[in-house]
Amino acid sequence: MKPLLPLRREAAADSAPGAAQRVPGVESLPSFTYxxxxxxxxxxxLAAVGIVSAGIGPVGIPPLTAAKMLASRLxxxxxxxxxxxxxxxxxxxxxxxxxxxxxxxxxxLAASGAAYxxxxxxxxxxxYLIGAAAGAGLGATAALVTGVPTSIGGVSLLxxxxxxxxxxxxxxxxxxxxxxxxxxxxPLTTLILAGVAISSLAGAGxxxxxxxxxxxxxxxxxxLMGGFISAEWSDCLLMLPYLAVGFSVVMTYAxxxxxxxxxxxxxxxxxxxxxxxxxALVGAATLMTAAAVSLSGIIGFVGLVAPHAVRLxxxxxxxxLLxxxxxxxxxxxxxxDVAARTLISPAELPVGVVTAVCGAPFFLYLLRxxxxxxx
Amino acid sequence: MLSLRNVSFAYGDGLALxxxxxxVGEGEVVGLVGPNGAGKSTMLSIISGVLRPSSGSITLDxxxxxxxxxxxxxxxxxxxxQEPISPPGFTVLxxxxxxxxxxxxxxxxxxxxxxEAAARAMEMTRVRGLAQRPLDAxxxxxxxxxxxxxxxxxxxxxxxxxxxxxxxxxAHQIGIMDxxxxxxxxxxxxxxxxxxxxxxxxxxxxxxxxxxxxxxxADGRAEEVLSPETISQTYGAEVSILRHPAGGTPVVLPxxxxx
Numbered sequence: 001m002k003p004l005l006p007l008r009r010e011a012a013a014d015s016a017p018g019a020a021q022r023v024p025g026v027e028s029l030p031s032f033t034y035x036x037x038x039x040x041x042x043x044x045x046l047a048a049v050g051i052v053s054a055g056i057g058p059v060g061i062p063p064l065t066a067a068k069m070l071a072s073r074l075x076x077x078x079x080x081x082x083x084x085x086x087x088x089x090x091x092x093x094x095x096x097x098x099x100x101x102x103x104x105x106x107x108x109l110a111a112s113g114a115a116y117x118x119x120x121x122x123x124x125x126x127x128y129l130i131g132a133a134a135g136a137g138l139g140a141t142a143a144l145v146t147g148v149p150t151s152i153g154g155v156s157l158l159x160x161x162x163x164x165x166x167x168x169x170x171x172x173x174x175x176x177x178x179x180x181x182x183x184x185x186x187p188l189t190t191l192i193l194a195g196v197a198i199s200s201l202a203g204a205g206x207x208x209x210x211x212x213x214x215x216x217x218x219x220x221x222x223x224l225m226g227g228f229i230s231a232e233w234s235d236c237l238l239m240l241p242y243l244a245v246g247f248s249v250v251m252t253y254a255x256x257x258x259x260x261x262x263x264x265x266x267x268x269x270x271x272x273x274x275x276x277x278x279x280a281l282v283g284a285a286t287l288m289t290a291a292a293v294s295l296s297g298i299i300g301f302v303g304l305v306a307p308h309a310v311r312l313x314x315x316x317x318x319x320x321l322l323x324x325x326x327x328x329x330x331x332x333x334x335x336x337d338v339a340a341r342t343l344i345s346p347a348e349l350p351v352g353v354v355t356a357v358c359g360a361p362f363f364l365y366l367l368r369x370x371x372x373x374x375x
Numbered sequence: 376m377l378s379l380r381n382v383s384f385a386y387g388d389g390l391a392l393x394x395x396x397x398x399v400g401e402g403e404v405v406g407l408v409g410p411n412g413a414g415k416s417t418m419l420s421i422i423s424g425v426l427r428p429s430s431g432s433i434t435l436d437x438x439x440x441x442x443x444x445x446x447x448x449x450x451x452x453x454x455x456x457q458e459p460i461s462p463p464g465f466t467v468l469x470x471x472x473x474x475x476x477x478x479x480x481x482x483x484x485x486x487x488x489x490x491e492a493a494a495r496a497m498e499m500t501r502v503r504g505l506a507q508r509p510l511d512a513x514x515x516x517x518x519x520x521x522x523x524x525x526x527x528x529x530x531x532x533x534x535x536x537x538x539x540x541x542x543x544x545x546a547h548q549i550g551i552m553d554x555x556x557x558x559x560x561x562x563x564x565x566x567x568x569x570x571x572x573x574x575x576x577x578x579x580x581x582x583x584x585x586x587x588x589x590x591x592x593a594d595g596r597a598e599e600v601l602s603p604e605t606i607s608q609t610y611g612a613e614v615s616i617l618r619h620p621a622g623g624t625p626v627v628l629p630x631x632x633x634x
Contacts, residue, residue, distance in 0.1 A: 261462030271449025271477035316464035
């Protein structure tokens, strides 16, 4: 009986005359303050995942030791060495380049996935599904098998070739699925279907190029296998500028992406220069995809899973979604790569197999859930 | 204030608007009426900048709207689309703040002023209490009021409404139209609204413009525009026109053909 009393008192307080004045005033509306905490939480998770993953492998390194080993390389920090020298080689030469590359590639794929999804107003858009990844693959294969030098002055041309081809395939998928009478945006299913068709075409093109090329297919094949087996620090360095440029552009359009969720016509009425925002966003997202594909092969579903998970937890505001999804994608791909190199150790699974096993059921679930809304 | 001169627009092969001229003065509510496919929505889309006319000029206080940057135009012309898309996950406040898009600064974070403008707009359309509710959880009437609030938050002198009362019940229809009159009186905005319900249009609009097959057939006070003859010519429907017992505005009643 006792607990009833305070409950009643609360109910009475709610209906008291004073309660009517608690109707929210202007002050009670939240104004936007940037959610740094969410981004910092993402950074912390990514770092933790990276450190723990660095310890996993045939030679186990405890996470704390791994953290110490990292700290020992920081300038101005004196850390007593409590580990064998061989661990240094394992960590710095073998595991870390691989983890960092998986991280930045995951970030690029997730950020571009979130951008494509916002731009095409379709939560199923993913670099893999709308043809960007396959296009980039075709471009990279073409660059590898033809006699064209793959680098000029030490700067790899692979991302450039991948980017060019990827822009072509995305534009083609978008143009084909576009409804003829200047209607706003293509019907959503058509875009995916066009992307899948163009992906197969690009894949076939890449296969044809390989068959017609020199007998020495090793560079192409190892690249085509995907994954981070041959990751080096130089790959990470190569990836960074593409990620930085692409992500900055996408982030400047974060608020615009929110407005664009109202559809092309309505967002134009609200003052969005769609004609400028669209190519900028397609360009930036495709640039990130292309760089990722040219370094790690075609890895699907990262761009789908990470933004979705973030959207479920923190809502659709792109100003939060883009950075947090990128960090989540990085962590996801690092974990997927750990699974790829440990599950059937000493052999390795292609990392794309791991992401597909996680991502495909997720995609099917989304497809099924969205059917109610007529996609 | 808002002035269209000889505006034409072609969709593919058909002419959707044919040499249309029209003025909306400050503090005036003009109702755009006409049968389906007459070009009402096309006209509103052209004024709001979604479509470009093939010829003609549109000016606001003598300033050319067509050559203006999209963002600057959005500060002058706000529009409520007929069937707006409710993006999943966004709240009413998020939506109304999107109406501030032409005003938000370079770094695209909304300021105190934007939140206040959004709050005012939500108060006017009485969705203030729903500010934190997701759009997909609203009823049809609430959602329309939320989108109206977004258009008001744009704080543009010209307001275009495409079927603002479509699919609303009687009380909500009157609520929206009362709000429109209020805006005209208090803020001196020019309002151009496409309205299907001729009786409602006659009650609330200072002037009616009757469009048919992309042309202006009649332009004037409701009593002048709504006659059984013009309606029969443009809509191809037989009607009787009565006088409203309260206010004396025309009431359009369909006549059932004799069997």
